[in-house]
Amino acid sequence: MAETTRxxxxxxxxxxxxxxxxxxxxxxxxGSLAVMLGLTEAMAPRVAExxxxxxxxxxxxPVIWMEGGSCSGCTEALAQTNTPDIPQLxxxxxxxxxxxxxxxxxxHSMEQARKDTIEAGGYILVYEGAVPTVYDGNVLLxxxxxxxxxxAETAEKADAxxxxxxxxxxxxxxxxxxxxxxxxxVQKFLEERGIGTPVVNIPCCPANPEWLVAxxxxxxxxxxxxxLNGKNVPVSIGNQxxxxxxxxxxxxxxxxxxYRFGSAEEAKGYCLYPLGCRGPQTFxxxxxxxxxxxxxxxxxxxxxCIGCGNIEPMHPQRNWVDENTPFIKRxxxxxxxxxxxxxxxxxxxxSGLVVAALVVHGVGMKVAGRVDGGADFEPERRWDxxxxxxxxxxxxxxxxxxxxxxxxKGLEPKNIDRFKKIRAAKKARRAxxxxxxxxxxxxxxxDAAPTDTAxxxxxx
Amino acid sequence: MAxxxxxxxxxxxxxxxxxxxxxxxxxxxxxxxxxxxxGGFMGIARGFHVFFGAVLIINCIxxxxxxxxxxxxxxxxxxxxxxxxxxxxPQRDNRHQLWAWISYYLFLRRDHPxxxxxxxxxxxxxxxxxxxxxxxxxxxxxxxGTTASWPVFAWxxxxxxxxxKVRIIHYFxxxxxxxxxxxxxxxxxxxxxxxxxxxxxWKETPGLVYDPKTMNIVGFDxxxxxxxxxxxxxx
Numbered sequence: 001m002a003e004t005t006r007x008x009x010x011x012x013x014x015x016x017x018x019x020x021x022x023x024x025x026x027x028x029x030x031g032s033l034a035v036m037l038g039l040t041e042a043m044a045p046r047v048a049e050x051x052x053x054x055x056x057x058x059x060x061x062p063v064i065w066m067e068g069g070s071c072s073g074c075t076e077a078l079a080q081t082n083t084p085d086i087p088q089l090x091x092x093x094x095x096x097x098x099x100x101x102x103x104x105x106x107x108h109s110m111e112q113a114r115k116d117t118i119e120a121g122g123y124i125l126v127y128e129g130a131v132p133t134v135y136d137g138n139v140l141l142x143x144x145x146x147x148x149x150x151x152a153e154t155a156e157k158a159d160a161x162x163x164x165x166x167x168x169x170x171x172x173x174x175x176x177x178x179x180x181x182x183x184x185x186v187q188k189f190l191e192e193r194g195i196g197t198p199v200v201n202i203p204c205c206p207a208n209p210e211w212l213v214a215x216x217x218x219x220x221x222x223x224x225x226x227x228l229n230g231k232n233v234p235v236s237i238g239n240q241x242x243x244x245x246x247x248x249x250x251x252x253x254x255x256x257x258x259y260r261f262g263s264a265e266e267a268k269g270y271c272l273y274p275l276g277c278r279g280p281q282t283f284x285x286x287x288x289x290x291x292x293x294x295x296x297x298x299x300x301x302x303x304x305c306i307g308c309g310n311i312e313p314m315h316p317q318r319n320w321v322d323e324n325t326p327f328i329k330r331x332x333x334x335x336x337x338x339x340x341x342x343x344x345x346x347x348x349x350x351s352g353l354v355v356a357a358l359v360v361h362g363v364g365m366k367v368a369g370r371v372d373g374g375a376d377f378e379p380e381r382r383w384d385x386x387x388x389x390x391x392x393x394x395x396x397x398x399x400x401x402x403x404x405x406x407x408x409k410g411l412e413p414k415n416i417d418r419f420k421k422i423r424a425a426k427k428a429r430r431a432x433x434x435x436x437x438x439x440x441x442x443x444x445x446x447d448a449a450p451t452d453t454a455x456x457x458x459x460x
Numbered sequence: 461m462a463x464x465x466x467x468x469x470x471x472x473x474x475x476x477x478x479x480x481x482x483x484x485x486x487x488x489x490x491x492x493x494x495x496x497x498x499g500g501f502m503g504i505a506r507g508f509h510v511f512f513g514a515v516l517i518i519n520c521i522x523x524x525x526x527x528x529x530x531x532x533x534x535x536x537x538x539x540x541x542x543x544x545x546x547x548x549x550p551q552r553d554n555r556h557q558l559w560a561w562i563s564y565y566l567f568l569r570r571d572h573p574x575x576x577x578x579x580x581x582x583x584x585x586x587x588x589x590x591x592x593x594x595x596x597x598x599x600x601x602x603x604x605g606t607t608a609s610w611p612v613f614a615w616x617x618x619x620x621x622x623x624x625k626v627r628i629i630h631y632f633x634x635x636x637x638x639x640x641x642x643x644x645x646x647x648x649x650x651x652x653x654x655x656x657x658x659x660x661x662w663k664e665t666p667g668l669v670y671d672p673k674t675m676n677i678v679g680f681d682x683x684x685x686x687x688x689x690x691x692x693x694x695x
Contacts, residue, residue, distance in 0.1 A: 230614065241605065255502040273502075274495060280605075281623035312622055323624045330495055331631070332624050343628045347635040354639050358646045364567060365650055375564075377668065377677060378571040383556035395674035402690050406680055411689065 012055050012090070021086060029086040036214035036236055036289075037226070050221045051090060061220040062123040064114055064154055065099035068140060068147055069174045069183050070129020074165040075101040077206035077291075086293075087213040097123070100142070111143040114150075118157050124219060125158040125197075126212065127151060130167040130174035130183035130316075139181055151186070152193050160225055161186055161199045162215055165207040166308055169231075171316035172205060177335075179316065187232060187313040200225055201232045203284060205308035205320070210289050211237050231313055233283070242279035242305050245287040248272065272299060276328040278307030304328065379403060461537030462667035462681045463658040464693075467577055469530050472544070473662050475523040482516040483637055485509075490634050510604060517597045520590050535576050536658070537670030537677070539693045547577050548587065553675050554580050574676060582647055589640065596633035602626050669693065 016026055030051070031044035039047075067075070078087065079102060096102060098114040105113065117123050132139045137148030155161045163186040166172035174183040187199040202211050215234060218226050226234035233239075243249065251257070251271040258265045259274050271277070282305055290297045299305055306327040312318035323332055333340045365371050380396025381388065388396075406412075468476070489509040496502055527548060531541035534553055553576035560573035561580045573579070578586065601607040602616040603626055620626045648655045654665040669679040669692050679690025688694065 239609075244605070253503045255496060255500040255505075257496055257499055257502075281627075307624075310622070315621070318622050323622060331628055334628070343631055347632060351635055351639050351642075355642055358642060361565070362646065362650070368567060370572075371650065375570060375572040377574055378560075380676065381556065381574055382560055382569075387556075391674065392676075395671075395676035395678075398674075399677040402677060402679065405689055409687065409689065411680060411682070411686060 012052065016086070026086060029090075032210075032294075033214055033217055036210070037218045037221075047217065047221065051217065060095040061216065062095050062097045062117050062120070063126055063216065064097055064117055064123055064158070065102070065126040065128065066114075066151065066154060067100050068127060068129035068151065068168070069132045069181060070165075070167060072101050072128070073206040074128045074168075074209075075099070078209035078212070087209045090213055090217070108143065111145075114154065118154055121157055123158055124216060125154050125161045126164050126216075127155075127161060127168050127186050128164045128207075130171045130181070131186060131189040132174070132181035132183045133189070134180065134182040148189070151189065152195060155186070155190055155197050156195050158197050160219065161190065161197050162212065163187060163199055163201045163232075163313075164212055166203050166205045166311055166320055169201040169203050169233075169311040170313050171319050172308075173319065173321040175316035175319045176321040177317075184316040185311070185313050188316065191314075198225060199232050199313075200228065200234065201238075201311060201313055203233060203238065203309040203311045204286070208286070208289055208291060231311055233311070237285050237289075238283045238309075240283065240285060242282045242284060242286050242299070242309070245285065246279050246299055247287060248299060266302065272302075272304035274330070275304045276306075276326070276330055277304035278310070278324055278327075279305040282307045282309045284309035376403065461535065461575070461654075461677075462669055462683070463536045463654040463665045464533060464539050465658070465662055465664055466533035466539045466541050467536040468659050468662070469532050469544075470662060471526050471530055472523070472532070473659060475519055475526065476659050478515065478519045479523075482512045482519065483641070485512045486516060487634055487638065490631075494631060510600075513597055513600050516593055520593045524590060533577065534672050535670040536655070537668050537681075538672055540672050542672075548583070550583075551576055553672065554578075554583065579647070582644075585640065585643070592633060592636055592640070596630060596637070599626050599630040599633065603630060 013023075016023075027044050027048055030047040031041040034043040034047045035041055037047075065075070097117045098110065100110075103110060103113075131148060131151060133148060137146040140147030142150060163169050167174045167183070168186050170185040170188070171179070171183040172185075174181060175185075185201070187201065190197060190199060200215055202208075202215065211234070214236075215226055218224070226236060229235050229238050231238065243252070246252070248269060248271045251269070252273055256265070256268075256270040257274045258270045258272050260266070261275070273280075277299065279299065286297045286305075286309065287299070290300070304327070307320050307324040310320045310323065325332060329342060331343045334343055334346060362371070368375070377399070379400035380392060384392040384396065485508055489505040489512070492501060492505040493509055496505075527545040528543065530544050532544040532547055533539060533541050534547050534551055553574075557573050557575075558580040560569070563569045564571075564573055565581070576583075598613075598616060599620070601610075602613040602620070603623065607613050608617065608623075617623060617626055620629060654667065657663045657665060664683060666681055666683040666686055668677045669681050669690065670676070671678040671691070679692050680686075680688060681692040681694075682688050
């Protein structure tokens with residue numbers, strides 16, 4: 001019993017010891033934290049000191065951890081270890097004043113704790129899950145209050161809002177088609193409500209707890225938020241792709257791929273690109289931070305990246321689920337008139353149709369006798385015949401006379417030699433066979449009179 | 461019509477070859493990058509793809525600049541030349557010929573419209589090809605890791621809806637090139653082999669002689685293989 005109390009209420013140092021972590025483990029963790037904050041690892045003792053001073057002074061950064069349309073997965077990612085790990089212990093130290101999942105208290109006293117923290121100010125809001133806005137936000141009620149209102153109220157007075165996990169960033173899978181909940185991310189919601197509190201987006205499903213702790217510690221230690229990129233993700237997390245840092249990258253460059261789960265290539269740890277790996281377009285440092293106390297992560301454990309770290313904070317409809325399914329195909333599916341299909345299917349269908357049309361047209365041209373260089377020219381532009389000038393008519397008459405002359409001489413103007421030879425061979429064959437007169441005046445011997453002088457195009 | 465070299469001056473024969481080679485390599489390497497059907501070529505395919513992407517774009521720019529510098533014939537059957545760009549844009553020789561061409565292709569008329577260098581539908585499509593090249597290049601640079609974060613390409617990604625959609629757009633652009641090639645080759649070969657022998661091998665072939673002034677046929681040039689009739693360019 002004494003042990004349990006010590007674990008639950010003791011100082012950080014006591015709780016670390018109780019959970020089997022040495023001071024060395026803690027400093028090592030502080031080192032990796034320092035690196036994530038953009039400091040050198042040599043700063044580890046300073047980070048450790050700051051955490052401990054903060055703890056003993058009792059002036060810890062209060063954190064409110066709210067959940068919206070959430071599966072609590074991000075909380076679980078932090079808390080659901082068989083023994084608490086260092087980030088969790090540090091985070092507890094940072095004074096989690098309100099957490100729907102982790103707090104021991106419940107009910108109105110809990111809501112009161114939130115209100116008190118808001119009143120005292122100087123806190124950070126961690127928001128997990130999407131913001132469902134349909135029916136004016138009445139789809140999510142906590143303590144009789146609309147979730148959207150509690151979020152607005154808590155965010156407005158907060159120093160900063162950390163949108164934790166893909167759902168909080170842009171709606172995530174909560175916002176996936178058809179998005180009946182009209183879910184969106186925190187950043188978009190706050191902007192629509194006109195609340196200017198800075199938002200830090202920490203992507204992935206679930207979010208990596210180490211990233212969260214890094215952001216909170218940076219704010220607690222240095223009083224500033226990390227440098228953010230265009231999507232409000234800390235640049236230390238969101239500016240390189242999974243592909244950039246992937247341990248299988250060498251296999252990608254060599255062209256060594258896994259095409260089927262359970263294959264020999266998979267056993268060799270080859271690149272998962274043909275199985276739809278979204279690493280090349282997913283901007284997170286998963287391969288560096290890794291998961292579960294840096295044990296492993298998706299690709300390392302053999303699964304292609306499904307792009308859960310891709311966020312579009314201002315566009316819930318571009319959530320990572322809609323953008324990436326089916327996960328094991330290289331492209332997402334497209335939807336049209338209720339049909340779902342791969343882009344390749346559509347492209348092949350359209351191209352096949354065009355090629356088929358050309359083939360049919362080509363057969364038509366052949367039947368019409370035009371394939372050896374087009375039909376005979378019109379003597380005068382048809383438009384000119386009706387609307388043309390006197391000069392145009394003259395030119396037309398001259399061209400018509402020329403065509404007659406060419407016919408008389410047995411010259412076929414539109415062909416090059418090859419077609420002529422083919423035609424001559426055909427004629428010879430025909431003459432040998434049935435002694436039938438040639439059907440085409442152009443094929444006739446030079447001395448034969450042309451049968452169709454009124455209009456060229458007798459070929460047809 | 462006769463096919464004289466003036467219709468496709470040597471610089472444009474070269475740019476046409478460069479276009480053809482670059483497009484084929486881009487299509488093959490692009491398909492491989494989309495899905496590597498066999499192992500071993502990813503590094504090479506990506507290198508080739510980016511390199512020939514740049515070649516295609518630069519070649520397109522060179523071709524456009526060339527249009528303002530080089531002179532070419534407004535129709536294959538004449539040696540009289542004008543600034544090449546005038547043979548791209550709607551030209552006098554093509555006026556009132558759009559419906560003539562469409563009805564010819566739809567078998568609604570028997571005789572072949574008097575053509576300028578290009579039939580009207582072809583000309584419209586060819587004018588769109590530079591746009592397609594530039595747009596496809598733009599989407600390509602939006603996707604290429606090295607350039608994706610440049611402001612203009614980051615803006616492109618944002619506007620077009622993120623990397624996955626841009627990838628699909630880029631992919632559809634490739635199919636647009638393939639479809640264009642099919643139609644282009646078909647419409648050219650349906651006029652006989654002369655256009656192809658001229659643009660690929662710069663070889664002249666006999667046929668009717670065109671007078672740009674009257675915009676009609678004035679003679680027949682046998683090019684020494686057959687007797688000449690009417691006016692030709694031989695003095």
